[in-house]
Amino acid sequence: MDPVAHIRAGAETGTPWRFRLEELAWRDLVDGLKQEALPFVGLWCDGTDVHVLFLPHGNQPLAATLALEDGRYPALSPARAVSSLYERMVFDLYGAEAMWARDVRPLVDHDVWTSTTPLASMPGPAGGHKGMIAYQPSDAFLAAEGLAAGIGPATGRTGAPMHVALTLAGETIVGAETVTGYAHRGMALRWRNSRVDEACRLSGRVAAGCSAAHQVAFCQAIETACGEQIGHEVSQLRVVLLELERCVQHLYTLAALAQEAGAVLVASRCMWFREQLLKEAAPVIGSRLLMDHCVPGGVSLRSASDVGDLCTRLAELGEENYSALSELWRGYPGLSARLAGIGILDRAALERLGLDGPVARAAGGDSDCRRDMRMYDGLWRFTAGRHGGSVDDRTAVLLDEVGESLRMLADLAPRLGLTAGGRIDLSYQDGEGIGMAEGPWGRVLYWVRLLNGRVEHVFLRDPSYPALMAFETVLPGQNVADVALIKASLGVNAAAQDG
Structure with missing residues (x-):
């Protein structure tokens, strides 16, 4: 089924462009998005539901909503790569877990907050790491061979507070990943x-x-x-x-x-x-x-x-x-x-x-x-x-x-x-x-x-x-x-x- 028609087949909400899906329908939507170029806007959570927004026709919005099941929901990142950043943010703030996500590393929570999952109905305990923020590389970055290097807040430059971890072969970059969260303001x-x-x-x-x-x-x-x-x-x-x-x-x-x-x-x-x-x-x-x-x-x-x-x-x-x-x-x-x-x-x-x-x-x-x-x-x-x-x-x-x-x-x-x-x-x-x-x-x-x-x-x-x-x-x-x-x-x- 076409993803647009699939979303519109869901239950109507009080908002004409937002529809509520069951979990199986949400999974089918993810599968359909792997084949269709429906413009993705973003994904977010409100503590009870997770929402995904698209713009199928110009500036006309279309959103799908799914109720969290035991704090979990099927990930969208297998179909839309950029949604992995939203999924990581949702987990850091709400503790809502994206099942089968492409990347489950923290995005802005580096274990130094006064409480984990601060926007959840029951926030978690304070982070146990009180020193320097530790970099958690992905498996792909670890597999890159070369000299480890980095550019970030501790280098004395006046750029934005973001660390860029690099693997170098001479002067050529082999692998690169970023560490963000330094500028998180809640x-x-x-x-x-x-x-x-x-x-x-x-x-x-x-x-x-x-x-x-x-x-x-x-x-x-x-x-x-x-x-x-x-x-x-x-x-x-x-x-x-x-x-x-x-x-x-x-x-x-x-x-x-x-x-x-x-x-x-x-x-x-x-x-x-x-x-x-x-x-x-x-x-x-x-x-x-x-x-x-x-x-x-x-x-x-x-x-x-x-x-x-x-x-x-x-x-x-x-x-x-x-x-x-x-x-x-x-x-x-x-x-x-x-x-x-x-x-x-x-x-x-x-x-x-x-x-x-x-x-x-x-x-x-x-x-x-x-x-x-x-x-x-x-x-x-x-x-x-x-x-x-x-x-x-x-x-x-x-x-x-x-x-x-x-x-x-x-x-x-x-x-x-x-x-x-x-x-x-x-x-x-x-x-x-x-x-x-x-x-x-x-x-x-x-x-x-x-x-x-x-x-x-x-x-x-x-x-x-x-x-x-x-x-x-x-x-x-x-x-x-x-x-x-x-x-x-x-x-x-x-x-x-x-x-």
């Missing part, structure tokens, strides 16, 4: 039973540089759960936040890549252009961080009536500087040659890991949720990506997307008047909803359940999960000197992944 527990405004504030702090995308997706989920729809001009103001954030985050990434590649002049030019955009935007938006400006039911801007003029000034800055920056990047001696041919992701890896965003668009993938979002009607247009899948291709896509976002801001300028959109008051009734946004690194999605006027449960899908698996997949065969370049080009975000 977001799932902090969201549970929180006030809606508190939960929104937390969503803006999941991933640095992606605050607007997270808060737009969260607010959409809340509005959907309440059965409300914001006005058109408010949605356009949110687009301004999203596209401005894409510009400044891409420029930050490009600067980091240029710096790592030895192109200091290019890096400084990227950061200078980013600074000019933020300097212009901050007085109108209200901050340089683009954080806490999207709220359920509307937006919160210092001077919303001036956003149209701001878009005009940002577009003018783009006209003055973007072409020169693009020419400098593409013509800088040795930069393209340094980035070409490394960190290559092919189309098969995209489909296996469920990658989207600019990483997919640099390898021939066609994935951009803005295509199906009403807020982008008349703004978004298909722009050709690349097909090589290398670091050089990914940087080219990031650079092109800066120009495309500046074009959207220019188109938005005459659409935004002096009414500033307004804001609707929401009645927080019991229910659940989904919201999504195209962030700098791909689709950000929130599922939210409201109960008694508060946020009962939140599930977050961030591009960091498939990015982490892509990072581990692409490293074997690369030179150890290229690790930082590859990592930056994939948008690996340890904090967003750790939760």
